[in-house]
Amino acid sequence: MCPRSPRCSLEDGSTYSKSDSPTQRYEAQIGHQQRYKCEVAYDGTYFSGWQVQRNAKHRTVAGTLESTLCTYFSLDPANFYVLGSSRTDSGVHARGQVCHFTLPNPCKPEVALPEINKFLPQDLRILNMEPVSMDFHAIASSTAKLYCYRMSISDVPQSPFKRLYRSQVQRGVDLGVLEEAVKAFEGTHDFRAFAGQVEQKQKASGKPVSTVRTVHSVKIIPSPEGDVEIMFLLEGALYKMVRNMVGTSVACARGEIGIETLKGMLERGLQRKENRAKPAKPEGLTLEKVWFNEGWVDLL
Structure with missing residues (x-):
């Protein structure tokens, strides 16, 4: 975590403000690494929606994905985010949700995806995973x-x-x-x-x-x-x-x-x-x- 200063420095020399959103801090840190687009399906019954929440009664989809991906890729959870195209409510399901995240080092999706799914709960699956350009955005790029x-x-x-x-x-x-x-x-x-x-x-x-x-x-x-x-x-x-x-x-x-x-x-x-x-x-x-x-x- 960053100290209580107006701006915080990152390893690549860039800085961000404590007032920046988590997404802005995330984008500032990852720089120019590899972004991935994923199609995700889940049974929303026992999830408190997509978005990570404080004091949620149940798991959230994004939170579960983030913790699993951080474990698999050995990432710092304080600076890693999975951004979904739709912030589905608690109890809402998805057959074709799309999200993106950025890794500090490229991986082979055909190798990583089966292994990642082994660690996910049975009511959540990543259906496919593909590298995309850094300007792809799960929300802004959707039509x-x-x-x-x-x-x-x-x-x-x-x-x-x-x-x-x-x-x-x-x-x-x-x-x-x-x-x-x-x-x-x-x-x-x-x-x-x-x-x-x-x-x-x-x-x-x-x-x-x-x-x-x-x-x-x-x-x-x-x-x-x-x-x-x-x-x-x-x-x-x-x-x-x-x-x-x-x-x-x-x-x-x-x-x-x-x-x-x-x-x-x-x-x-x-x-x-x-x-x-x-x-x-x-x-x-x-x-x-x-x-x-x-x-x-x-x-x-």
Whole structure:
């Protein structure tokens, strides 16, 4: 750790400020070494989300990856970070999360990857690992993300084998209204009414936080058994944005909120507290895929 001085020196002669973010300190230290892009899958049930947190009740995905990689590559955990393309919430799953990290020395992914996975818990796996240029960034370089929300709208009790990966919504969901509601999110809107912690982030940073986002398309896929999948292809999501979109749409489908009220939230950029719908439960949400090119266009 660095002493309590205005700036701290690193081995390569560069310096950073104690006020810099962990990412800035990390980037300052690693200099011009090898960066790696990884695709990661995890069952989020027993993780407190992606982001490393202080005093988390459970493990975090990034924290588990960081500790495992530091052990395998003999790195200093105080100066090593794994940056994910999406900071999934506690209980949210991923089939195609993407992250990057930088090593002080290049490695052979075909050798390292099988060994790293041996040390990871069974509910977390690195699916692939490849070297990328130093300007690759898991968040800034992404072009689109696909999320799927899975739920049952049947009054029949849900199988216990589905309970960790699909939420159950009972009491009269109108499937037609649900589809009309989720389709209202398509396009570029101000999603402030569907985002969490906006005011806290603005207060912490002292800067305004943009809540304008683009949803490229939404597709709803029902099954005869009463299961529903809602696919969201979007440019990027705010904190809890997808879960809030689903929760508000379900409220519309149950007659608790009018469709025009939902549309008005998007048009007027209302605050989250003015949207009385609760977010959908986390277990139904999965990050399916992240793009870093225009390949997602074929899905529209």
